[in-house]
Amino acid sequence: MSNKSYYSSITKKIIMSLMGLFLLTFLVVHLTVNSFLLVSKDLFNEGAHFMGTNAFIQVFQWVLFAGFAIHIFYGIVLQIQNWMSRPKGYKKRAAMEQSPFSKYMIYTGLVIFIFLIMHLNNFFFVKMGWVGHMPMTPSGEEDMGALVMALFHNGYYVFIYVVLILLMGFHLDHALQSAFQTLGLNHPTYWGFIKGLSRAYAIVVALGFAIIPLFIYFFK
Amino acid sequence: MSKIDSRIPEGPLALKWTHYKEHQKLVNPANKRKIDIIVVGTGLAGGSAAASLGELGFNVKVFCIQDSPRRAHSIAAQGGINAAKNYPNDGDTIYRLFYDTVKGGDYRGRESNTYRLAENSNSIIDQCVAQGVPFAREYSGYLATRSFGGAQVSRTFYARGQTGQQLLLGAYGALSKEIKRGSVKLFTRREMLDLVVMKDGRARGIIVRNLFTGEIERHSAHAVLLATGGYGNLFFLSTNAMTSNGSAAWRAYKRGAYFANPCYVQIHPTCIPVHGDYQSKLTLMSESLRNDGRIWVPKKIEDAEKVRKGELKAKDIAEENRDYYLERRYPAFGNLVPRDVASRAAKERCDAGFGVGPTGLAVFLDFKEAIGRLGKSVIEARYGNLFQMYEKIVDDDPYQTPMMIYPAIHYTMGGLWVDYELQSTIPGLFVGGEANFSDHGANRLGASALMQGLSDGYFILPYTMQNYLADQISVGHISTDTSEFDEAEKAVNERIEKLLSIKGTETVDSIHKRLGRIMWDHVGMARNKEGLEEGIKLIRVLREEFWKNVRVPGSNKGVNIELEKALRVADFLELGELMARDALHRNESAGGHFREEYQTPEGEALRDDKDFMYVAAWEYAGDDKEPVLNKEPLVYENIEVKTRNYKTS
């Protein structure tokens, strides 16, 4: 099968990278709100409340879902085409990739997808009242913080959460610089910086997300 | 009666080509569509000719032996391409380029052709720049040049050490454009095995073997252009690519085209020395290295012995104990003497026992002085890829220790005889590039092969072929269903079946290596009567053995590499004899042809202008008959014929 479709390979990749960059900014916001937990549950609830009521964010969350959906859809399309472009593999193939995690994007992407479903099931669906039960604060507001705290005191959950977050870190390590390359934003002078930025982003975000449940589990 | 008529246009030298173009016959655009042209070979000459003919509107069928036109061996040319642009303001003119080329060729080239070559040189640079060939540039943004052997001006344009590659990719681009447009049809992995000549004497087609399927195919056209390169691989070890061969030219010879000056073979002075029995080819280090490298051997024979045994390193030999023999012998040109002179000088030193390297067949090419003067980074920018290549092959760092080099077979000035129009003695068979006997006389100057290939392809053949084709417009499509095609195809099939049926014990390569050895020893850098006569005998014996005892496994179906090689070697075994015969008949030394009997007391080549100032065009008379020698006298009206002198300017 030829790779001829409505969008060219580069266009598809550009869409992938734009959606990916968008998701990267979302993760920063998410991490910021999560980090409120390290201060206090109430601060976190305020943040969650803001996110849950602000009209812009409310609209934007659907854009976010769309972003995920498009990123995942094209990720799968591109991967299938890539598998098809080499019907017979090598007997012996060395690791030649210079971006080490680039090889596993579909798999780490799948992990993030599973995590996303888990996340939706644990939080978003609860908030929407589709599953489980949303705890309430004494003042009668949704107590998202309590929901999170409860989960973060479950040892199994924390373990799975941390492992999945690390795997997401691997995805992110390739992500940022790859998006820059796809968008043509590669220049020998800045390329080292971009790659460093990509790795720093991956480490900060992954560690940031991982520290929160661990801190809560052990110290709160 | 001899068919030798060089058809040189009337008029003063500088106006001959202009006059030709003013008076030649043309084919009108509507009629060009009715004309088919076959081009064999996609190197600089074939690729550029096919593209240009396609642009004009002819139906072109182009054939290449590799999987893509981009792989033709022109790609391996490193150093550069000459042109009389005079951009550096150092006194270059078209006449001077012409003069240097004729002189470099030891006054054995045709004046009018060489002048036209120099005349076209400037257009070539313009054309290539327009195609986006990334020539080296100065910081000003203008084109850079460097100097090459046999010239006192800086007229060589280059693209790092990959000039041939870039020029070929330019021609390949032009060819690809025409393929896309539909004017050129590409046939890859095809090898031409015979030329089809009709009863009226015109070349009308070729027989090719499809190297993937083994099928024998017939292709017809109104004219055939051979641009199939030289026959240097006759020597087995050469700087040519593995598939470079002389079969297309040889088959044309056997169909009646004259073969000119086969003994003029260029031995390139700067190649990586031979290291072992299983070596399959020799690698050239660009002549441009001689711009900054100094060639030397130890002055004392005992030092040379110690170097050979590995007891002494180059750097241990003090400056006063080094013999910069080119600078010593040729003060005016120094390390930049023409290739034949440099090669013979290296051989002379090695034969006298001053050679270095484990075999004693090598001399030093030293960059220490240049690195000291210019800095390592400048040398790296100029020759980085060559140094890298040297290091890969030899496992030695040329920035630290001098390179070791030795002459090797590189280029063949001889080839099919052509007239001013580049048409052979078979009407309708044109020959371009290295395949023709060319404009280089008895020796080609560096950076002139690229110039000649592109001059033939872009700027000569599109004119001269038209002149021939002008009266062919009413002929109509040429059928491949004729008795001539039947006969040619049958002969090819018989040859293949014969080779497959011998089932002997010697591999093709082992016979080819033995042929190469005979050629190198008897028809090599220095020749003499006894050696040549002995060589001819040995070639005949070997040829007989080949046809009795060669082993070609497999069948004619699908890929059969051994069969491909056997067909080529079978032709080399015949061509080798003609080459030795030509060398034997030429009782003088000229350029690449050096007869030990004919040298000055200082060991310089001694020409005999009275008896040998002619092109020897050999005519095939039959397998069991001696070839007939035809002579095209060389007349120099615009150049004073002198003994080449590179000692004083």
Next chain:
Amino acid sequence: MDLKLKVWRQASPADQGKFVDYQVHDISPDTSFLEMFDILNDELVEKGEDPVAFDHDCREGICGMCSMFINGHPHGPEKATTTCQLHMRKFKDGDTIVVEPWRAKPFPVIKDLIVDRSAFDLIIQEGGYVSATTGGVPDANAIPINKENADLAMDAAACIGCGACVAACKNASAMLFVSAKVSQFALLPQGKVEAKERVKKMVAKMDELGFGNCTNTYACEAECPKEISITNIARMNRQFIGAKLS
């Protein structure tokens, strides 16, 4: 040196193909990899067996014809080296060497280690050139080109079209090859006239032929015998975006 070879043998495009083990003995470390194959083939011919078919021509690393996948790497493990320039001194006595053909859908195996790379020609035919016809061009020095751009264009133009980038890429993507040609012309004023059409057509052809999508693994750059940089891919992406948006 004595070596064990595991070589892919496939009689024809339709054949299933399999690995066959061979032994070679007394190989000099100065022998090139292809000369080692010549020795093997000599032995096979002497035994009356079919020699291993492999592509090769200039044997000096410039024609781009040689194409073996050696021990997991296109052109073998040495950096910036084509198979023909790879020497046996890079291996150890007693090594087992796995030799396979390039693997990619647009590069079908013809025989043994020979693949058909005419897909690259088809991509070039879409616009990998400046459409200057012979004659009628300005003087070569009419357009000064800044040296930096000329050098970058030359870096890109050094591509030998061997297909190692496709062979190395886990997706069998041809982006490095295509971008090298697109970049060469994007950097030169001569190429600018047709730049937009060129990038669109060449990318479309590349997709149509079934090459995979680039996922920026940069394996191509690591394995390219001419060290063509992935900045060319970024440049092509820029060109492509520019061409599509205008």
